[in-house]
């Protein structure tokens with residue numbers, strides 16, 4: 091609920107009027123929703139990002155980046171500074187070039203898995219209507235047309251790559267089956283419901299980019315009852331780990347470079363290198379200090395967009411090797427249910443015991459590494475908190491306790507750390 095303003099005396103005399111640049115939907119009970127053009131009274135600015143404001147007698151937190159001061163004329167000045175909270179210009183701009191598509195197509199584990207899904211379901215795909223959401227160069231749609239006989243594949247791509255995708259479909263003789271639609275999946279119109287919604291939407295740490303929101307909106311609008319989601323489910327996996335080389339390279343380095351003591355730079359190194367997660371980390375199986383644990387599981391048939399605001403998981407690790415506990419590493423696995431009842435499920439596991447993928451893994455470095463011993467346990471929680479302003483970003487908060495099996499005073503401790511990804 092939003093807070094009702096008590097009475098006129100509460101209004102802070104320094105209140106300033108601001109105009110909303112765009113709509114904002116509150117994602118927390120203490121936030122205030124508003125529409126583009128609304129005039130809000132800002133009473134306080136407790137942080138650069140979030141202000142305390144009032145609209146028609148209701149008070150709550152609002153994202154400062156959505157507001158602008160009213161200029162003299164009252165007309166909205168041409169606003170060039172407001173970044174779209176989805177950053178779509180930059181996002182789809184990047185997918186309009188080949189770099190990311192080359193990276194994804196060069197990822198054999200990823201691409202062959204989707205090919206395997208199509209191949210192992212080729213019989214059941216006959217005469218089915220398929221939607222390939224975010225088709226990129228159209229690789230999945232081309233697999234469908236080449237390896238199976240669907241009646242139609244709607245290949246949806248928002249970036250300018252779509253015009254080339256049309257050429258690739260023609261070049262490979264698939265234009266009878268594959269129809270490329272350029273536009274955002276949330277906005278395009280299909281002529282019919284679909285039997286299968288296939289998409290490669292996974293970002294670093296599974297959810298970064300939050301393309302999954304588009305998949306859920308398309309599911310709700312276009313997937314017929316009883317239709318199939320590919321991937322069907324997803325799991326985020328976590329493991330406590332040692333990261334000796336990263337620690338040596340970024341932190342220990344300052345102890346004795348060229349015989350000098352540079353340790354006063356270590357707090358800077360901590361801030362600069364270990365505040366954010368490290369994408370594309372390659373963890374070796376020997377770096378894992380315990381058996382990995384699935385901390386968050388997503389069912390793509392029941393998951394709701396509102397669930398994405400905050401996802402929580404628990405973990406309890408039994409330490410299997412004495413080593414320095416530098417942090418946690420995360421990766422994901424997605425599962426593709428067979429179209430045939432009882433058919434085999436195909437999975438794409440991006441963890442250290444599978445073929446490497448372009449996602450690799452994500453390393454969360456702790457501020458203070460601590461030695462742990464076989465028999466210790468590390469338990470706690472992970473929370474993925476979606477950024478209420480920058481909708482493709484999130485913060486990952488880890489909270490852990492070490493229950494030492496030895497009486498070493500240093501290792502019966504715990505901590506908590508939040509990692510912005512990225513804003």
Ligand SMILES: NC(=[NH2+])NCCC[C@H]1O[C@@H](n2cnc3c(N)ncnc32)[C@H](O)[C@@H]1O
Pocket residue numbers: 182185194223224225226227246247248249251273274275276290291292293294299301304
């Ligand atoms: N696995 C990922 N992290 N990214 C790989 C898939 C991303 C592809 O989907 C496209 N794409 C992303 N979101 C959308 C959307 N809402 N509508 C249409 N195309 C999209 C994007 O332009 C790119 O070509």
